Amino acid sequence: MRKALSTTYKHMRRTPYQALSAVAVLSLTFFIATIYFLVMTGSEKILRYFETRPQVTVFFQDEATDDQIDILREKLTGHEGVSQTTFISKEEALEIYKEQNKDEPLLLEMVTADILPASLEISATDVSYLSQIAKIASDEEGVEEVVFQEDVINALTSWTRAIRIAGVALLSFLAATAMLIILIIIGLKISARKVEIEILRLLGATNWFIIGPFIMEGVIYGVLGAFFAWGTSYVLLLYSTPFLISFLGDIPLVPVPFLFMAVLLAGMLTFGTAIGSIAALIAVRRFLR
C-alpha cells in the first residue's frame, strides 16, 4: 500500500501538468455538481417550509358564533387532509396587525379589534387537499371568505420537481464526465508506461503491484477534486449568506449548519473515491487481459 502510494506520487510528480489539469477539471466538475446539489436541497427545504405554513385561511363574519366556529374546527380536525388548525381571534388579529405595522403609528391609530375578522388558519398534509378543505370551509355558515395559496404551492411543487429531475440528469452527466476525465488521463499514463508494465510483468510483478499505483492515482484525483469543490462552494456559501438571509426572509435556510456541510464533505469524498477508483479500474482493465 505504502509502496503503491509512493509510486503514485512519483507518477504524479513526473507529469505534474497532467495531474494538475486532472485535479482542476475534476474540481470544476464537482463544484458545479455541489452548487446544483445545494440548490436542489435548498429548493426542497423551501417547499417543505411552505407546505408546513398555514395554507388555507378562513375569515369569519363578525356575527359568527363560537358554536359555528367550533363546528367548522371539529369538522376540519377530523379530516385526513388537515394537519393543523389554529384559531386567531379578533384580539389576536389586532396583535398581529400591530406587530406587522409597528413602524407606522398612523395605521395603528385607526384600527381596533372590532374591524378585524377572526380567522382559522389551516395547514394541509398535502397540497392536493387544499381545494377540498377550502370547499368545506366556504360551505359553512358564518364564514366570510376563504383564502388559500394553491397556485403558489403548485408552482413551487412543479419547480422543485423540475429542479430534481434536471438535477439528477445533470449530476449523472457530471459524474460521467468526471469518470471520463480520469479514465482518459489514467489511460494516457498507462499507454505512456506500456513498456514499464511489460517489464514489471516479466520481472514477476503481480497485477496489483502494476495497477495499484494507477488506481490510487484515480482515487487521489477524485478525492482532491471533491475536496477543492467542497471548499470553494462552502466559501461561496459563507460569502453569500448575508444576501441569502435578507433574500429568503423568514425561510430558515441559511446559515447552513456546519454539520450539514461536514456530511456533504464526507459524501463528496466517498463519491470522488468511487468515481476515481471505478474510472481507473476501467482504464487498467484493458491492460490486464
Add this chain to the structure above:
Amino acid sequence: MIVFENVTKEFPNGTVALLEVSFHIEPGEFVFIIGPSGAGKTTLLRLLLRELKPTSGTVQVDKRDLSEIKKRELPILRRQIGAVFQDYKLIDDRTVAENVALVSEIIKQNEEEIDEHVKEILSQVGLEDKADLFPSQLSGGELQRTTIARALAAHPKIIFADEPTGNLDAATSWEIINLLLMINKADTTVIVATHNQDIMQSLDKRVIELEKGRVVRDTKKPRQKKPKAETEKEKTKPAKQKDEKKKK
C-alpha cells in the same frame, strides 16, 4: 531443473522458431546456447518465462510443467528466473538503484532491507558509484551490469542472459561473462544465449547449439568439480584481453 521435451514453437504467421527441441539443464550448470540470429535463442527465454506457450512439447522448471501454471502463479515463476534481456529492459525514468530495487519491491522486502540489498548487489557488479544515474547516462557495459544486478536482486535459482555481450566491445564482454561466472559459482544456474564464438570457445562449458530452431549440438557431459587451473584461467582471461586491447 530445466527440461525442454520435444518443444516446438510455431508463431501464428507460420514461422517455426523451435522444432522438437529437447535438453535438460541441471542445477548449478553454466550453459551457452549459441546459434545465429533467428535460431530461436530468445524464444527459449520467452518460453522459460512463460511469455509464450509451446505449440507442442513441454517446458519444465523444477518438475513443473509451465503450460499448466495458472496466470496468477506466473509472478512466482518469473521471480525464480533472473532474466537479462538483450535490449536491457530498464525503466528509463528510474535510476540504476531504483531499477535494481524494483525486484525487491516486487518480492515485498521492506524499505531498509531494499536499500541494504541494492547497495550490496551494486557493489557486487561494480556499479556502486552509478546508483543515482539514469539508464540514459550509462555505457553499454554499465547497462548490462545493471540488468544483471536487477536479475540477481530476487536471488533467483536461474539466470538467463540473452545476448548479454551483443552490443559490447571485447573487454566489456569479458567483464560481463566473468560476472556471470561468479554468479554461477554461487550455485546459480546460468544460461547464456550468445553468438559470440570467442567467449564460448575460451571457456570449457556446456554448449547447446541451435540452428533454424533445431538443436544441432549439445556438449553435455557428466557434472564434475572444476579443476583449479580452469578457474584460474577464467580469472586471468579477461585481464589478458584487456591488456591486449590497451596495447592496440
